Amino acid sequence: NHSEHYAHSTFTDNVLHELLGILPQTDNSLIVDPLVPKTWSYFSVENLLYRGNNITVIYDSTGERYGSGKGMRVYVSDHEMVHKDTVQRVVVNITPVDTDHSLRHGSANFAANPYRKGYPRPYASFTDNNPGCVWQAVDGRVFYDYVPSNRWSNWQSGGASDWLAVDFGRPKEVSSVRLYVYSDVVTGEGRTDCPTKMLVQYYVIDGNKWVDAESQTASPVQCSPNNLNVIAFKAVKTTQIRVVFTRNVAKDYYCGITEMEVWSEWPSVADTYEAEDGVITDAELERSATASGEAYVGRLDNKGSSVELSGFYVNKSGDYKMRVFYANAGAQDSVHGLVVNQLHTLEVKYRPTASGWGHFDDNTYVDVSVPLLYENIPFIDIPDKHIEDVYYYRWSSLKRHLRYLTAGTGYMITEFVHDVGYSAKFGVINAAGGHHIYEARWLRDTSLVKDYINVYARQLDSRSNHQYSEWIADAAYNAYLVNGDKNFIVSQLASFRRTYDLWADHFEPSLGLYYISPEWDAQEYSAASVQTKDKYHGGVGYRPSHNSEMYGNAVAIARMSALADDKDSEREFNDIAQRLRAAIIEHLWDPNRQFFYHMQRENNTNHTLLDTREEVGLYPWRFSVPDERHNYSLAFDQLFNPEGFGTRYGPSTCETRSKWYDGSQRSGCCWWNGNSWPYSTAHVLSSVAAHLRQYTSQNPAVTAAQYYQLLETYAITQYKDNKPYVAECHSPGGDFWVCDSRNHSEHYAHSTFTDNVLHELLGILPQPDYTLVIDPLVPKTWSYLLVENLLYRGNNVTIMYDSTGERYGKGKGMRVYVNDHEV
Template structure:
């Protein structure tokens, strides 16, 4: 049960936490040598550091490439958080609009489970609350693709312990689950799906069902993926119903999960291949109904993402295919299917003269992160001798290297060549692609924090001798603040050898048995959400009000709406901003007509600066419209405000009532680019 806490106690706890953190971070009062969060945030995020200080767990590691990628992935994730109004947030998959997005918010349900597993570690609950509400209450989980969103929502509950929030979605979860009956075969007691809506076009099933001629669509099959997803969802619904006290629903979905588990183990296990594989639903001149596909795919490891298979030598042996370069392991990443397949890496589709997306061999972060998560489950929940922590780190390091382009820049794209290295699909719409997880693999895998419902936390770092140290701090878990420190020889942090844990900034007693650490965290503390004021300038629909106009680049079919669309990032490779490029003046303005009066007392301006074409404005003025006149607002700061590039700048002013606002930017030497403007 959650211990309800009033706001005064919460404030007291937060103040004590801040004070305690200051105390343990100050080397003059204790022997520990701990990293400075502000220095880390400044090093990785420069001017935009405050959001990260407020939201992410901080991480340091002896493997600096893993550390760099960890901080990049939070930067990527932040860029995909979209404000869609009234404290509502969604997480996007492609950073810019795609024709197959769900309008108007540009979401895709295929990777929603990755988004939630990753986002559950953010301290501000508004992002995952908003996204989960959208998926279950607002139709965001439209089942366009197979999914395990209920499982992910429950996994998030294991971190924040907010039973009230997750149980309110129980009916929606059941509704979505039952609607997958349109993919259920009652004669086989399994779910089936074609390649494309399983988010894996050009698989063995779809290519072979076309006679080797195509494979983008078609190839209906009973797949380990969708059946494992539905098992995970059923187990989650059973747990959530139990939280709500609904024993009938809990038992019903537990029975569904157990029955599906048994059928997956019996019907989708391919003895001849020693692997979980598809069986054809299609029956045509090329393939026969219920035959197994003729090759191993990485998708066959999906059952372990949910710890589904029984802990037997037969099933566990499948993992040798993941760590053997003869099968699914390439030199530069995991293969989606093995090289023995006839159409392995045959290119069926091109886009603008370049290779298009396929799952017949290329390495995809989507499935790579899924399999590394599954391997972490294997190492934590199974007694086996097939894979080791060293195997986990090898896959993690391969995956880490994929984040780096040949020029050394960090930019995750859609898929990679596991044999030759480097990206395959790398052009405009695939930059900084949010189709996978990574930081969850660090927090719950490498660092070993294994969320659960109990007051005692298990910690099982998946490390070997190649990791000399790691530091994971400011983790919000069950309402408490955790810090995990691993120091092989005790010289890095001066806190002792091995693992040290702080809970609410007090050193905790840690027990160690058979490689797993345990620490008593205490009863969960629920921190109520803080209501956020609405941004009255937001226009996600790109029509009606608020209506933007500007002195330059003001046509509705250009970038002007990008300044009020709720999407904010500062990546130079892919744009989402209004600019003054083409202006013949040194001053330009951007105005927003709200269509009705609002009381407004602040603006937030997000300039983009690249050190080349664009820089923060030399100066600016904010005005509101009264009749035909534009009147300057009265700024509340005591000193003049200078805007900073690549972060949000909050400008306070005396409250006014306005139907329109205008900001005029002065730019003498460089152009101005505005990623977003908000009014409150």
Template sequence: MAALALAGGASARPALDSHRIAVERFGNDAPWYEGNIPFFESSDPAIDAVYYYRWSVVRAHQRDLGAQGYVTTEFLDDVSWQREPYATLNDATGFHLGETRWLRDRRYAADYVDYMYRGGNDRHFSDYMADAVYGRFLVDGDRGEAIRHLSVMRHIYRAWDERFDFTKGLYWIEPLLDATEYTISSIDASGGKDGFRGGDSFRPSINAYMFANARALSRLAALAGDQAMASEFAGRATALKTRVQDALWQPQFDHFVDRYKVSNEHVKYWEPIRGRELVGYVPWTFNLPDDDPRYAAAWKHLLSPAEFAGAAGLRTVGPGYEHYMRQYRYEGKAPECQWNGPVWPFQTTQVLLGLANLLNNYHQSAINRADYLRLLRQYTAMHSQEGRLDIEEDYHPDTGKPIVGLARSHHYFHSGYVDLILSGLVGIRPREDDVLEVNPLLPDATALGWFRVQDVPYHGHLISVTWDADGHHFGAQGLSIEIDGKRVAHRATVGSLTVPITRIAPKRIARPVNQAVQLIRSEFPKAEASSNNDPEALHDAIDGRIWFYPELANGWTPSPSPAQQWYAIDLG
């Protein structure tokens, strides 16, 4: 018998010393992590290092707004296109909630959702936030939190009708506002001269996002008992799925590709673009395509060195494109962001999420678990530059070195990683019902000798998952699941395990307010100090942002002096 459920549960002592790990990884900031994150260790130290580094990225991007709670930022410091004075952007909300849903303190995700649905989601960019809200519910099981903004979520969805072509049944968008400037559509629409703006197209990305958002709204409406809304959005999701498969799938490419909305002397309305882009895998990020070998054939291109498979990462466009890796845009002499070939962690994350869905939910032979693990390790390696960990904006597919590398680029929260480990590699597959499903994406027992993740919040419990290929590391061979410290299931081989889990109502979220946060520099609270009265340094100390990265200074430091130093805050 491959799987064994243990009646009544057997005691299991924590195998990871979370206090020791937190102190070693995070120093004086260890208490925050010890009280919040699931702890993970494996036989691959590179994955371990990046796992904890990416939790530090999550921590660094939690901005305290005082009475308005916490938000998650994309850039550590301010950029000109953010929403003022909060420093937020909406394009990476799916990644932000995908990571923070695994925190034990649910306030960070909850406050962020509240902020976004109380005016924060200005639709500056496309996003799949409604789907991410539902995805958060699948982890914490809090129905009330999931449906509290349902009417606003519906309003935002309908506002996107301004970019819906009712004759084609699809959404269109300018690639820049899809957070992907310099794509094939925008470059070719300019006649190859530029590509920062323009190139309006019916894209796989926005249509997959809107499919996922509609499906999520249908399911959330059902939770709220609103059957009319549930039916409306189920219908919209079904219609979009049909149109994406009928209109955006191109048999000559075996891929989902853009069709032009724009028509000019260079491109024509409704014509498909002239090549494959990595964005064509985004439909699988949301389980949109049918389980059909015709669609699964797209995944063979991901593995081809002549197409998406760069030596160091996944190209956003293949090298066969005429303007592949041509640099158009600069800040001074420094290259700026483009999506005509560079590796972007944003889309690499989406592809790995989609691949995890493919391997869990589809029947196909184009790609396998060994490919998943290799691509995950390739993405892991990209985080390390000359011995330091730093996730930046984009990378060269041949060398893995950052391309943009501007001051704003360091420790950029525009992608995911923790969620890839927990829901992909470890295989915790969040569900709405009272079942815990674990299916590690390991190709065989030797691919990763052992791992353990400990104290993962799920449906009001803390769960742990352990894999030990030969039993030498943790003392028991195989895959085990613990719920609240009791071992409840085990199998001797790598594979899927499911166990019942009774949902427990989560604890009420505590929301103490930090009164000493200055959002607007000219308003209270105000700071003064004995020395170093640089206004930005004074503001940085009370702007609600905390990080400890050497690449970007943060906070106030007194000027060298033998005199006693002080920093004071006037609350007004």
């Protein structure tokens, strides 16, 4: 109990500095001069920080161990600086980076543990009949659905109070707890609601006891259901934190937490609301017996030139809803603008009331809905309420899939709300990774999409980047076009090059095409696979989808290389892209049937194309594969043809005239030979929009009106029980979801919609230079449209069209504002 693990010598320094020869210098250079045996066939040093730069040193005698070629290489921040055939002394020039790389406690949630083992370890005084649910309170996921469930609760506890604790495993300095409090009382689904009291305690090791944290301040003051509640306290260093929840015993309600986070520092979360004639502050929530009994309602008081607003609740659709009381007790109505967090302007009508200020009466308030994530998303106001409602729903759905992982990793986006067995590390599934990035690129907090791109760039395990076909480099570059962070996207270049090279094992040089099974193209039981012995896994071949995605990735890597001023890489990937483009057109386009087809790889020496059109044959346009010198547009004739893909809730994934078409399923997974899959519909919408904008010299086989028709159908498809909803796949002809299993398929993140609305319908087209093109595809009958709170390269952009000038009060016509200046 004394000499164990004695810290009285060096070893790691001997290995790094002496054996592996990493020799820091007084100037801006680094010498690498290994003393390793000549018999060594490999060695690697990575994750080494030298003067603000990430250093990697590798030697590989065969080139097979690390996949970067033979010899010795030195990389500085992912850029290859040295390449030698043998191990030898080299000098590497370094540009110092003046960056503080120290770990900052304020950026880390010390409670997060998606692994469900080790530390931090959650435990509780009582857990409902699912013992494993205590881990759901620290898994990084935040959503408030009754089903699918993701929460700890003390359902059926016999006590008046229970606690939820996190053991960090070692001392941490912490100063706030962030609680995402679950309530199904608000939604009318159960008896779990806000606790009447929440008390933070920390563990004192020396005294072996729990002590109340000092100076506890709750925000909001009274618990807000299905929302974030923060308890800040005087910083304390401890190994464990717990929160004691007192339940509402009188109503026999219980407590539930969908996520508990413990932070060292966190900025104030007090909401501030600004009105045109004053400031609304000091929120204080109250219950109202006359406001349906389930809503927190607000109070407005006269304070001279200012008014005070308090109160909101979360309704069943997952939106923040504010109930704003009438602020004018005079004889006439008055209309005021209300700016929420200085981001979104709402028009609120205050009507006179004989009772004066703050009278709690159901007849004296108006409802104002502010969408979930309102501080982060672009707002739209359009005449089509199906599209608008689904647009806001899909943002709330995306929030369900945002998952905090660990300190230093940040956020990712999941495909399913619960992990599945075939996912990679952290629950990553790359099949829809490109869709996720295209959606998340419009979030104002750009760290969310960058964290997610980093998850793939780090290649967490062998499956994270190379499991399903993907277009992640293409999506990442298009995210850069929105946020303009050149340094970030350039830092990903080496990783995307490596990921592209991983696909070499699926490349056929004689054809110049990539091959994959429909299953690993995320499309099981397709028309290509059901013709084989293995209807689920079979049908390995050359698909227009996968090859178009690889073309898009190659183009994106070439453009990233240009940003990095890496001429060799730019030339290499431009050549790869053009060769692949030519091969797709030569081998997968059928000039007689006017369509791109799957080509089976096995037992097909004549390279015969498939006998059936599949929806994937329309993917190439979104990646700009078709040559503009020839007219391939007749392929779009099939999109609305009832014998093609034109079904009521389509497009279908297989043409209806095919003998392999089957749209008869009512449940089960995963049939891609007929059903309507949002995954594919999103691709096709992007292809139609690209055709309309990029191939203007060709005879239009599809119009802007037809694009709108397709998007409207897509929106109508995304409903269930008259509410916006998305699952895995939908019947092509019936009004029901086919693949929609309980606690699994809900709010499935496998497609885009908000990007289709913003980028395609409303025509917000990011550019590689410092411009923005606006080119809407909206119907000519629309009399108005509005996009606001859109962040483009650090600028706030607002786009509005008002045919009469009466809706927005800015005059007739179309206007674009940048940072509140009409441009």
